[in-house]
Amino acid sequence: MIKFRLFWDLNEEENWINTVQTNGYRLVGVRPCLHCYEFQALTSTESLNPYTRLDFRDRGMKRRDYQDYRQLFNDSGWQLIAGSRHGGTQYFQQRRETAVRDIFSDEQSRQQSRRRFMRYGYINGYLFLMMFLMLLWENPDVSLFNFRSWYLTPGLWQMPSEWFWKALLFETPFVLFRMGTTFIFFIVGMYYFGRAIYANCKKTL
Numbered sequence: 001m002i003k004f005r006l007f008w009d010l011n012e013e014e015n016w017i018n019t020v021q022t023n024g025y026r027l028v029g030v031r032p033c034l035h036c037y038e039f040q041a042l043t044s045t046e047s048l049n050p051y052t053r054l055d056f057r058d059r060g061m062k063r064r065d066y067q068d069y070r071q072l073f074n075d076s077g078w079q080l081i082a083g084s085r086h087g088g089t090q091y092f093q094q095r096r097e098t099a100v101r102d103i104f105s106d107e108q109s110r111q112q113s114r115r116r117f118m119r120y121g122y123i124n125g126y127l128f129l130m131m132f133l134m135l136l137w138e139n140p141d142v143s144l145f146n147f148r149s150w151y152l153t154p155g156l157w158q159m160p161s162e163w164f165w166k167a168l169l170f171e172t173p174f175v176l177f178r179m180g181t182t183f184i185f186f187i188v189g190m191y192y193f194g195r196a197i198y199a200n201c202k203k204t205l
Contacts (some may be wrong), residue, residue, distance in 0.1 A: 001025060001039045010089070010117050014054045017091075026050050029147040030082035052095040053078065056113045058120040060086040078103055087120070115198060121196025128189030135182045142179075150175045169188055183195040 003020070007013035017027055017037065025039040027050075042049065061069060066085035073080065073092050077099025083090035092103050104110040115186050135144065143149045148157060 001041070002043070003037045003039065004035055006035050008020040008195050009202050010054050010056060010114060010155050011197070011202070013089075014052065017052045021052065022048060024049070027052055027081055027093060030089075032082075032088060048094065051101050052081070052091060052093045053101075054113075055090040055092065055103060056117040056120070057090060058088045058123075073103055076103070076167070081103065089117075111124050118196045118199050121192045121194075125191075125193030125196060126191060128185050132182060132185035132189055135185065150179050185195065 003011075003017060003050060008014070020037075020039055021027060026042055026046075027037065028040045030036070035048040046090060047180055068081050074095070077094060078092040079095040080091045081091040081142045094101075102110075104113070116192050136144070151157075151168070151171055156164065156167055156171070159167060
């Protein structure tokens with residue numbers, strides 16, 4: 001079973017995954033970039049209904065350090081289901097029923113993970129929005145609210161009808177690529193900022 005879901009907060013994502021798992025499924029894979037979650041139905045011979053916990057790393061780790069990181073949780077009864085040594089959300093699942101139902105030793109460790117999530121959001125949001133502004137700065141004649149300025153062919157809008165449609169159709173794919181890239185930087189930047197602000201507001205409530 002594959003589900004697509006967008007989350008603004010690690011706690012909400014964690015709670016949703018565990019809600020699905022209580023209905024007789026086990027998380028077996030995650031594709032964070034696509035917000036895609038793959039679940040597998042538990043068989044009649046499986047007695048453990050697993051629990052999933054999330055950690056967040058805002059920095060990459062050396063290969064050996066990441067192996068030690070995974071082994072630390074594995075020794076405590078938690079198996080890494082999805083994650084990367086380059087950073088991002090790390091998905092741990094109960095490997096045995098006797099494992100304590102939390103991967104953090106105290107509340108301070110959990111809050112540090114959530115702070116890393118917010119910091120990552122603010123940094124990436126800033127970087128993507130800076131790229132968005134740089135693209136606009138490189139094209140001072142382009143206005144976001146005037147789609148005619150997106151077309152760079154001189155005199156396009158004054159051409160006779162026959163030539164106008166040919167020129168318009170020829171240039172439109174280039175416009176979509178150029179402006180699409182610009183808007184993607186804006187959307188992704190606002191998404192990261194939104195996640196960070198939302199998580200910060202949830203933390204202070």
